[in-house]
Amino acid sequence: MSAWDRFLKTFFNTEVMAKYLPDILQGMVVTIELALLIVVSGIGAGLVLALIRSLAIRPVNWLIIFVVDLFRSLPPLVIIVLIYFGLPAAGISASAFVSTWLSLSLVLMSFAEEIFWAGITSISRGQWEAARSTGLSFGQTLFNVILPQALRLTVAPLTNRTIAITKGTALGTVVALHEILGMASSAVSNSYNPSPLMMAAAAYLVLFLPVVVGARWIEARFAWKR
């Protein structure tokens, strides 16, 4: 057997691959569901926090800044472990799926809040003044004048951050979540062969490469119209 054949048999073993393909596909479904939920809840919560912060209620803003800084400093893995193993001690038990979703949503929320907030504050005071001078209320100004401009500025940093955090779904393996990487590593242990890891890598590429390319397109599109 040549070295090349040995390499193929080790890393691209078709027998092993065929056997574990259904597992990997199942893991993909979990990863997709989880990623979509994280994007929706993380970005949604981040926007809500940024809007609340714009009301400039001091104690509330201190709280927001504290929460956001906390979740931006902690490694996502630590948050997942804390929620999964810590919450039951408080009488609440969260499944691996819920723990991972909640953790990464909180992290994405925190980064998204900062990005939205930076966008909102980068709009000149003159925009506020012009709108308010015509009789628009604070809320009408925020939603009709400030946010449409601010959101355009946030597209690029937000897509990058979103991709980085949704890839973190792989961290769910530590709490035995059956997403792509979890499925692949148990397949590796069962088959004594690393081929499932190659399948996992391929699965991530299939999922995230289009997102990365799409993000590039969105960034370019929003950049023209400034």
Place this chain on the structure above:
Amino acid sequence: MNSTVAEPIVAARGIHKHFGHLHVLKGVDLEVAERELVFVIGPSGSGKSTLLRCLNRLEEPSAGNITVAGIDMLDPRTDINHARQHIGMVFQSFNLYPHMTALGNVMLALRKVAGKSRTEAEKLAQAALERVGLADRADHRPAELSGGQQQRVAIARAIALEPRVMLFDEPTSALDPELVGSVLAVMRSLRESGMTMIVVSHEMGFARAAADRVVFMDHGLIVEQGPPAQIFESPAHERTRAFIGQIRQH
């Protein structure tokens, strides 16, 4: 002004404004009659822009009383957003909404504040753009307009709400010299239509031709006021004379 004249449309009394330990306005009284055009001049830092911005409460005065068109502007029960409909404001830096067309800029408050239907707002906005000579630019974004055109759209945005008073805060200071004329022409036609206007500006030629009264401010106080000829030709105060001499050199 004799005592039989109707209530002034703008009456500011004893206006003080502090920014931290900076005392920017030190008890200013200003009354403006309906259809009057008042020019406010003075060195930078004299408080003239702050005074203007107090009139529609973009700045909160530290003390004093302000009534505009019969509305007590500083009464906490006053619906400030409703009151501001009656007070148009034009800014030095135009402040058009860059994500909207010229028409969209004018329509926004018509829709959201005046509560007009889309078709009605569009008609009124188009008419306002017509008044500033930009009916053919309705579909242009601010970035596609010259500075002079942007400022005229900003004027249209304010007058579309049919305000009782218009405030101009250095409306031509950010413009290239060759674009100033078009904005002044619009202001002149507003003046001819009987609009009450308070203008912070150093356009002396315009002041001389159009203003009823020139107010000179320095260090947070009104130093003197009177008809343009009097203020520009024979000011009573040394500080006024020095200031007029300075801006004349430019």
